Amino acid sequence: MENPKTQLPIGVFDSGIGGISVLAEIIRILPSEEFVYFADTQHAPYGTKPEGVIRALSLNATGFLCRTGIKSLVVACNTATSVAINEIRKMCPFPVIGMEPALKPAVELGPAGKILVMATPLTLKSKKFNALAYHYRHLAEIIPFPCAGLVEIIERHHPQKGEITEYLSHLFSPINKEDVSAIVLGCTHYVLIKKEIMDIAGNKIALVDGNYGTARHLRTVLRNERLLNIAGTERPRISFKARISFHVSGNESEVITKCKHLLQQEGIVCG
Ligand code: DGL
16 A cells, blocks of 8 residues: 555755756656755855754754755755764654765766865865765875855856856966866755856766655655655656755745755656
């Protein structure tokens, strides 16, 4: 007999629009699912605030999504995951999927030059990230590359390129690109500006993010827990009509319009 919980939505949260880059990947491989997306824009950015503040905000976001009645939660934010994933898991009576900078796939690309990890200052300072980097230290030279201020620019300006390109040119100016083999996009916002990063970094450097891996991991966990909504998944799709309800702590209508626009660019229409 089908588990009645399969029909419940999946909760997804981030400090802002960055988590939409993860949601798009999830919708592509789980088109029958319904979603509740929470953007905590009133408190964005997360990555330059103290750890305790972000832990509290992450638990608030989790509590809000729990109350909407979800069957699983995706923390589509490396920063929140890095400082609060254990506490979030304790709060949730269902599977919780977090995100971490995708060092494993970057290292597996080897033989390596340096691997730059673009992420928020808080993610790069966290115990969790440092343990991960320590784990792979014998396989590559891993360089933390904090990008304070970039999330704000993306929230404000995406998709206008000017200020983003200026920020990135300045950021990369001390870097010798010949020494770098890969850049890990360790913040879900940065995936939204992949093209701009590639333009600055050059096409010899691989850009790696954890979004597809996270979507696949979610599918595996839901399948194992018998929580997957499989209605209609057998049909191959060219375009996607997604069922998403959006919640925003800041300027609601502007952020929701941005989220829908970003999904539309990925071929996903919100129903
Ligand atoms: N998108 C987030 C992350 O993956 C949060 C960035 C922020 O708000 O600073 O880390």
